Amino acid sequence: MDKLLIRISTIGILSAVVLAGCGGSVPPPHDEWAAAQAEVGRAQQGGAADVPDAKLHMQLAQENLQKAKALIDDDNERATSLTQLARVEATLALSLAKASKAESEALKAKQDLQKVKAGN
DSSP, X not given: XXXXXXXXXXXXXXXXXXXXXXXXXXXXXXXXXXXXXXXXXXXXXXTGGGSHHHHHHHHHHHHHHHHHHHHTTTOHHXXXXXXXXXXXXXXXXXXXXXXXXXXXXXXXXXXXXXXXXXXX
């Protein structure tokens, strides 16, 4: 259920990114690109590489950042959209990693509690 909500939220954010990309002259997204790159770093540090779903979104974020960097100054509108998308993917990766960690910790706590109850 939580994963479904995360995916629905992501679709909504991605739609907003696409709509925001429409418009006139767009400056190079250097600051946005750096922020997205930092978000990818946070996802990596948050354990996204150890959670399959999170790892996928982290990889997508990295690919979008590479594409965006190549487009900066040639197609700033597309570079901005890809940068924003990369940031969303990295944020999702971190959220999935945190959720997985919390689920594991809850399961361990439940097992520990059952051991304590069994010992009484």
